[in-house]
Amino acid sequence: MTVATKVAELARWTGWYLKEVAGEHDYDRYVEHHMRAHPDAPALSRREFERKRMDERQIRPGQRCC
Amino acid sequence: MSTDTGSATPARKITPRSVIIWSLVAIVGAVGWGALALSRGETINAGWLLAAALGSYAIAYRFYSKFIAKRVLGVDKRRATPAERINDGTDFHVTDRRVLYGHHFAAIAGAGPLVGPVLAAQFGFLPGTIWIVAGAIFAGCVQDMVILFFSMRRNGRSLGQLARDEIGPVGGVAALIAVFSIMIILLAVLALVVVNALAESPWGTFSIAMTIPIALFMGIYMRTLRPGKVIETTFIGVGLLLLAIVAGGWVDQSSWADAWTFSPQTLVIFLMIYGFVASVLPVWMLLAPRDYLSTFMKIGTIVLLAVGVAVTLPSMQNGAISKFALSGEGPVFAGSLFPFAFITIACGALSGFHSLISSGTTPKMIAKETQVRFIGYGGMMMESFVAVMAMIAASVLTPGLYYAMNAPAGLVGDTVQSASAAVTQLGFVISPEQLQNIANLVGEESLVARTGGAPTLAVGMAQIFSGLIGGSGLMAFWYHFAIMFEALFILTTVDAGTRVGRFMLQDTLGNVWKPMARVSWKPGLWVTSAIVVGGWGYFLWVGVNDPLGGIYQLFPLFGIANQLLAAVALAVATTCLIKAGKLKWAWVTAIPLAWDAVVTLTASWQKIFSADPALGFFAQRARFSEALAQGEVLPPAENLEDMQQVVTNATVDGVLSILFASMIIIVLLDAFRTWYKVLSAHGPVPSTEDPYVESKLVAPAGLFVTAEEKAELREAELVGAGGAGGAGKDET
Numbered sequence: 094m095t096v097a098t099k100v101a102e103l104a105r106w107t108g109w110y111l112k113e114v115a116g117e118h119d120y121d122r123y124v125e126h127h128m129r130a131h132p133d134a135p136a137l138s139r140r141e142f143e144r145k146r147m148d149e150r151q152i153r154p155g156q157r158c159c
Numbered sequence: 160m161s162t163d164t165g166s167a168t169p170a171r172k173i174t175p176r177s178v179i180i181w182s183l184v185a186i187v188g189a190v191g192w193g194a195l196a197l198s199r200g201e202t203i204n205a206g207w208l209l210a211a212a213l214g215s216y217a218i219a220y221r222f223y224s225k226f227i228a229k230r231v232l233g234v235d236k237r238r239a240t241p242a243e244r245i246n247d248g249t250d251f252h253v254t255d256r257r258v259l260y261g262h263h264f265a266a267i268a269g270a271g272p273l274v275g276p277v278l279a280a281q282f283g284f285l286p287g288t289i290w291i292v293a294g295a296i297f298a299g300c301v302q303d304m305v306i307l308f309f310s311m312r313r314n315g316r317s318l319g320q321l322a323r324d325e326i327g328p329v330g331g332v333a334a335l336i337a338v339f340s341i342m343i344i345l346l347a348v349l350a351l352v353v354v355n356a357l358a359e360s361p362w363g364t365f366s367i368a369m370t371i372p373i374a375l376f377m378g379i380y381m382r383t384l385r386p387g388k389v390i391e392t393t394f395i396g397v398g399l400l401l402l403a404i405v406a407g408g409w410v411d412q413s414s415w416a417d418a419w420t421f422s423p424q425t426l427v428i429f430l431m432i433y434g435f436v437a438s439v440l441p442v443w444m445l446l447a448p449r450d451y452l453s454t455f456m457k458i459g460t461i462v463l464l465a466v467g468v469a470v471t472l473p474s475m476q477n478g479a480i481s482k483f484a485l486s487g488e489g490p491v492f493a494g495s496l497f498p499f500a501f502i503t504i505a506c507g508a509l510s511g512f513h514s515l516i517s518s519g520t521t522p523k524m525i526a527k528e529t530q531v532r533f534i535g536y537g538g539m540m541m542e543s544f545v546a547v548m549a550m551i552a553a554s555v556l557t558p559g560l561y562y563a564m565n566a567p568a569g570l571v572g573d574t575v576q577s578a579s580a581a582v583t584q585l586g587f588v589i590s591p592e593q594l595q596n597i598a599n600l601v602g603e604e605s606l607v608a609r610t611g612g613a614p615t616l617a618v619g620m621a622q623i624f625s626g627l628i629g630g631s632g633l634m635a636f637w638y639h640f641a642i643m644f645e646a647l648f649i650l651t652t653v654d655a656g657t658r659v660g661r662f663m664l665q666d667t668l669g670n671v672w673k674p675m676a677r678v679s680w681k682p683g684l685w686v687t688s689a690i691v692v693g694g695w696g697y698f699l700w701v702g703v704n705d706p707l708g709g710i711y712q713l714f715p716l717f718g719i720a721n722q723l724l725a726a727v728a729l730a731v732a733t734t735c736l737i738k739a740g741k742l743k744w745a746w747v748t749a750i751p752l753a754w755d756a757v758v759t760l761t762a763s764w765q766k767i768f769s770a771d772p773a774l775g776f777f778a779q780r781a782r783f784s785e786a787l788a789q790g791e792v793l794p795p796a797e798n799l800e801d802m803q804q805v806v807t808n809a810t811v812d813g814v815l816s817i818l819f820a821s822m823i824i825i826v827l828l829d830a831f832r833t834w835y836k837v838l839s840a841h842g843p844v845p846s847t848e849d850p851y852v853e854s855k856l857v858a859p860a861g862l863f864v865t866a867e868e869k870a871e872l873r874e875a876e877l878v879g880a881g882g883a884g885g886a887g888k889d890e891t
Contacts, residue, residue, distance in 0.1 A: 108390075114261040115389035115451065126248060143386040147443040149249065152678055157450075157648075157655040158267045158512045 119146070181221065188214020195285060195479065202474040205551045208284070209468065212292050212547045216540050219296040224536040227301065231736070231744040232308045234528040239854040241314045242524050251315070254524040256533060256858065262524070263538045265454045266516045267303070268461075270349055270649050271506025271721075272546035274612035278714060279503045280553040280561065281491040283480040286500045287550055294501070294508030295543030298751035302725060303513045304535030305732040305748055310518035311525055312848045318518045322727055322826075324847055325734045330829040333822045334727045335663070340818070341512065341720040342660045343691070347698030348717040349649045350434075351709050354426045354699070355611035356642050361419035362407040362602055363639060364426075367646045368419075369403035370449070371433075377448035393451045397459075400452065400647075404639050411602060423703040430653070431696040438657040438688050446654050453648035460644045463627075464548050464620060471626040477554035477561065482586070490566035490585060491610075492711055493773040498761040502718035507546025509755065511724025513539065514731075529860035537862075552619030553612075559589030560597060560606075564615050567708025568608035569795025578607040602635030610710040617641035653695075660691040701808055706801045707779075712812060715766065719819050722759040726823050729755060730830040737834050738844045756827060763820035767813060776813030780806055 112118055120142050127136040137145065191211030195203065228234045245251040254262070279287040310316055316324070319338065323331025357363045377396045385391060410419055421429070437445050483489030484496040492503060506512070517535060525534065553561065562585055563571060563578040571578040575591035575598075582589050598606045601621055606614065621637035629636070662678070664687045669676020675683045702709025729752035736745045769775030772782040783805045786793045796802045837844050857875040859868045 110257065110261070111390050113255060113258045114265075115393070117387055117389050120387055122252075123248065140386045144382070144443075147382075147441075147447060150442050150447065157652045158269045158271065158506070158510070158516060 116146075181218070184214055184217045184221075186214075188218060195288070198479060202476055203479075204472055204474050205468055205555075206472045208288060208475070208547065208551060212288070212544065215292050215296060216544070219300070220536065220540060223296065224300065224304065224532050227304065227536070227747060228529065228532040231741065231747050232305065232531070234308065234531060236527055236529045236860070237854055238528055239852040239856070240311055240525050240528060241522065241849070242526060243854060243856050244849075244852050245314070245523075250520070251523045253526045253856065253858075256526060256530045256860075257862065259521065259524050259526075259530070260534050260538060260862075261458075263516065263521045263534050264541055265457065266520070267510070267513045267538060268457065268542045268545060269506070269652055270352060270613075270645055271510065271512075272542050273549045273616055273645065274352055275504040275507055275718070276546050276550040277553040277612035277615050278491050278565070278710070279500050280477055280550060281481060281489040281565070282484040282496050282500055283478045284475055284550055284554040285479040286484060286496050287504055288547060290500055290504055291508050291543055291546045291550065294504070295539055298725075298729075298754065299507075299509040299513070299543065300536040300539040301747060301751060302509060302511075302728050302732065303517050303539040304531050306514045306728050307517040307522055307525075307535040308528075308531045309732060309735045311522035311528065311531065314849055315520075315523040316518065318514050318728060318731065321518060321731050321735075325731050325738065326826070326830050326833050330727070330730070330826050330833075333825045333829070334724075335667075337511075337720070337724050337727055337819075337822050337826075338515065339660065339663055340815075341717075341724050342656055342663075343694040344698065344713070344717045344720045344815075345512070346434075346653055346656045346660075346695035347702060348710075348713050350427075350430050350653055350695060350699045351702045351713065352611040352613050353646050353649050354423050354430065354703055355609060355710070356613040356617070356646060357421070357426055358423040359420055359604055360642075361416040362411040362635075363642045363646070364421060365410045365415075365419045366403045366407035366639060366643050367650070369406070370400065370452070370643075370647060370650070371445070373399045373403065374445050374448045374452065377452070378444045381448065382443050389451055392448070393455050396448065396452045397455060400456070400643065401640075404636065404643055407639055408602060408635060424700075427696070427700050427703055430699065431692055433650070434653050434657050434696070435688055435692045437654040438661065438692070439684060446651070446658070449647075449651050449654065453651045456644050457648055460641075461545055461548075464552070464623065465544075467620075467623040467627045468548055468551055471623055473551070473555045473623055473626065475551065475554040476557045478558070481558075487771075487774065490562060490570055492714055493771075494715070494762070494765060498758040498765075499715065499718075501758045502715055502722060502762045504546065505718045505721040505725075507543055507549070509722065509725050509751065510542075511721050511726070511728055514724065514728035526856060526858045527854070527860060530858070533861045549616060552616050552623060555619045555622050556615065557587075557589065559587040560594070560618070561615065562587055563589055563594055564606050564609045564618070565612075566608060567610060567711050567795070569706055569708060571608050573605070573607060575605070575607060600631060600634045601638035603638070608708075610708060612710075613642060613645045616645070657688060657691050657695075660694075661687045664690060701804075701811070704804060705808055706796045706805055707808075712808060715762065716812060716815055716819075719759055719762055719766070719816065722755055723819050723823050726752060726755050726759060727826050730826055734830055734833055734837075737837055739846070740843060742838070756823060759823055760820060763816050763823075766816040767820065776809045776816060780809035780813065783809065 120139055123142060124136050187210050191207045191214055194207040195211055242251050242253045246253065276287050276291065306318070310321065313321065319331060319334050322334035357367060373396055377392050381388065381392050410416060487493065487495035492499065521534065525531065559582050562582050566581065571581040575594040578594060579589055579591045594606060597618070598604065601618060606618070609615070617638045620641040621634045624637040625631055625634050661684070665675055665678060665683060668687070674680055677683060698713060702713050705712050729748050732748040733745050733752055736748060765774055766776055770778050772779040783793060783802055787799065787802045787806060790799070792798060792802060796805055857871050859865070
């Protein structure tokens with residue numbers, strides 16, 4: 094493997110990691126889960142999903158330590 | 160117990176290669192410690208400290224954490240975790256171990272591991288460093304990992320519930336009171352750090368104030384324009400943040416400077432208003448974008464600091480052990496090395512607060528039981544490393560500058576001349592010109608009596624960063640960058656902490672009057688938010704006005720509260736081990752518990768009963784109230800009003816010390832009662848664990864995938880059970 098491909102791979106992995114930590118991929122997982130569990134009901138749109146998720150956070154704020 | 164089946168995997172052969180590698184690691188660590196211990200009277204390179212810490216961490220992780228995972232806890236890779244069993248798509252979901260490590264670390268690391276070591280540097284760098292490394296290895300990492308494991312085995316139950324279920328109702332109530340009171344003191348002390356960093360600093364105040372519109376913009380952008388695009392939004396936010404730091408420099412030089420210069424008292428009012436408004440606004444507006452921003456800034460800055468220290472390898476001006484270690488007359492906080500070094504450095508060595516995270520969201524997201532080692536033990540190890548770097552950053556400063564910045568204003572006065580004279584009195588040297596030069600270099604009016612740790616750390620970080628990029632011309636930028644970084648996540652903690660405190664209060668009040676428990680009922684929300692803000696606001700106000708210095712008086716209380724929570728967590732863990740019939744392994748948590756109890760109770764004893772007015776709150780109260788009755792004014796008080804203030808503060812702080820000490824004793828006694836009951840009963844105690852369900856998931860345990868795990872993953876792919884699904888990709 095050349096250095097260039099290694100660097101490209103590292104960049105790709107970092108991008109995947111950051112998005113994963115930030116929860117950007119949660120929507121894709123939700124759609125997948127929804128299709129399997131309720132194939133006949135339409136899934137939420139991205140906008141609706143993100144709003145719902147934020148509103149849920151309202152009730153459970155993330156604990157942040159010292 | 161069925162749990163022991165996990166260790167049934169064949170033991171790997173010890174190869175000569177691994178013996179050589181681990182011997183080398185041990186030698187690196189030992190040489191580092193040796194160099195630190197033997198250096199006397201001259202400066203020493205920070206590289207030795209890094210070698211000592213990293214070598215110790217590697218050995219501890221490889222051997223001790225593995226021993227705890229396999230022997231003591233009996234982690235079982237064939238047992239399904241709550242994330243796999245329940246998988247409800249909201250709280251419980253299987254998460255890639257590296258992603259969960261990121262979440263967990265972001266939740267446990269905050270300003271604590273940065274501030275504590277800076278203050279404890281008054282004993283010299285060595286005592287604090289030994290405690291940070293050894294405390295983490297034998298106490299802090301163990302606590303985080305063990306609580307994570309026990310909570311995971313009980314569907315992710317919280318520390319309060321665990322204390323009630325395992326120890327008893329009395330222990331449970333004590334745990335709740337401990338959590339609430341540590342919250343209030345924590346928020347007050349952290350807010351005090353911010354106030355001390357921003358007071359009389361137009362540059363810092365402007366930059367921090369700008370984070371509010373930046374966060375609002377990010378919130379609206381994510382809500383309306385680009386839903387879910389967190390990384391994109393955060394990059395825009397970080398760009399704006401850097402611009403705000405640069406713009407702070409322009410404001411500092413402009414006619415606006417006066418409009419952005421505030422006294423500590425004014426800043427307290429602003430902070431309380433901010434805390435209240437931020438905690439009642441919807442989370443998407445302020446809290447969530449701020450959280451993303453501060454998390455990414457935090458990780459970025461820590462990485463930058465690690466690179467800076469490793470590349471520039473600064474030499475440390477602070478001595479190994481200072482004379483204050485034994486005399487107990489240090490100007491930063493009162494008391495000698497034992498017990499106060501172990502109270503001042505809580506986060507970074509042993510932090511009770513982490514047990515709330517380890518029994519919060521993390522156990523609900525963990526994919527494999529075997530991962531508690533990497534996430535629990537490894538996460539805390541990283542935080543301990545952050546504390547080591549904070550110690551290095553503080554030790555890069557000359558002791559003269561360190562004491563001029565960290566001694567309270569009552570001692571060093573408010574001019575460079577008075578500070579220089581006071582530092583000479585303490586036995587260190589810094590000229591008024593030097594003090595003024597450094598202040599000019601970092602773009603501040605004055606650095607005298609900038610207590611709280613943040614400004615000291617910022618000067619140290621600016622020295623390290625400017626050695627990396629930009630030279631002395633960028634010192635001012637790096638100083639304010641460091642201040643911004645700390646203030647940003649302290650403000651996020653203030654917002655999130657106020658909310659968490661409010662929920663606890665709503666929950667408790669809801670037992671008395673139902674509507675209070677309804678989280679969407681606005682008046683209830685406002686009232687409980689106001690009570691929590693009023694609670695920390697009171698201590699914050701008292702802190703900035705305290706003639707003896709707010710950090711000097713309040714920081715030990717914060718440390719005691721945090722270690723009290725650690726005592727609760729370790730008592731719960733020891734109880735769980737004893738109940739599981741593992742008395743012979745109970746020392747793993749019982750020894751840290753005993754140490755923590757001795758340290759915390761000794762510190763409380765001295766704070767309550769010491770006859771030295773600098774140390775004991777009640778001795779201080781007696782001295783000042785007697786003088787007050789005679790109409791005398793004792794320095795550093797300047798008038799009778801100050802005298803009255805000292806008397807009131809000493810009373811409140813003393814009563815709090817009594818409350819904390821009684822809580823520890825109650826929890827310990829209740830735990831002893833339970834242990835006695837369990838041990839004297841013949842036959843096993845009913846387990847509180849959730850029943851065994853076989854796992855269908857295959858996921859690696861640690862950061863790196865072993866050859867054995869690769870084979871398992873391949874097999875799972877072939878069988879096509881969707882085993883690795885959700886556990887992320889593992890291309891190597």
